Amino acid sequence: MDKAGLRIYYKKERQLMSADDFVSRSERVLAQLKKRSWNDVAYLHLYIPIQRMREIDTWPFMDWLRQHYPALKIVVSRSNPDDSSMSHYLFRERRALFENKWGILEPQEGESVDEKLIDAVIIPLLVADKAGNRVGYGKGFYDRFLAKCRPDCLKIGLSLFPPVEQIDDVNEYDVPLDVLITP
Numbered sequence: 001m002d003k004a005g006l007r008i009y010y011k012k013e014r015q016l017m018s019a020d021d022f023v024s025r026s027e028r029v030l031a032q033l034k035k036r037s038w039n040d041v042a043y044l045h046l047y048i049p050i051q052r053m054r055e056i057d058t059w060p061f062m063d064w065l066r067q068h069y070p071a072l073k074i075v076v077s078r079s080n081p082d083d084s085s086m087s088h089y090l091f092r093e094r095r096a097l098f099e100n101k102w103g104i105l106e107p108q109e110g111e112s113v114d115e116k117l118i119d120a121v122i123i124p125l126l127v128a129d130k131a132g133n134r135v136g137y138g139k140g141f142y143d144r145f146l147a148k149c150r151p152d153c154l155k156i157g158l159s160l161f162p163p164v165e166q167i168d169d170v171n172e173y174d175v176p177l178d179v180l181i182t183p
Contacts, residue, residue: 120154132176146175
C-alpha cells in the first residue's frame with residue numbers, strides 16, 4: 001500500500017481505538033523505551049505528543065529520563081510551517097511551552113541545539129514497514145530534520161501498530177528508522 005492509503009487507514013484505526021486499548025499500547029511502548037540504556041546518549045530529541053492526534057504520550061518517559069539520566073539533555077522542537085522545517089531547543093520545563101495555532105505545544109525560545117549534536121531521535125509515526133520506512137502526517141518535517149542529523153544518530157520510531165510488510169512509494173528523501181518500537 002502507498003503512504004496516502006496507509007495514512008488514511010492508520011489515522012482512522014488510531015481514532016477508533018478504545019481509550020483503554022490506547023493507554024495499554026502506549027504504556028507497553030514506553031516500557032520498552034525504559035529497558036534501553038541511554039548512557040551513550042548526551043542529546044535526545046523527544047517529541048511532545050499531540051493529544052488530539054492520539055500520539056503516544058511521551059511525558060511519563062520524559063519524567064523517567066530526568067530521574068534516571070539527569071545528565072541527559074532532552075531536546076524538543078518547534079515547527080516552521082512555511083518551509084516544513086524544525087528548530088530545536090533544550091527542554092527545561094513544561095511551563096516554557098506554548099500552544100501554537102494548531103494546538104501543538106512548542107518552545108517559543110530557549111537554548112538552541114544544532115542537529116549535529118543530537119545522538120538519538122524519538123519519532124512519532126502512524127506506521128512503518130519492516131525496512132524501517134515511516135508513514136507520518138505527510139508534511140516531511142521529520143525527513144528534513146533527520147537529513148541534517150549525523151549519520152550515526154539513532155532514529156527510533158514509536159507506533160501503536162505492528163509494521164506492515166512494505167510501503168510502496170518510498171523515495172530518496174525518506175529517512176528510515178534504525179529501531180521501531182511497537183506494543
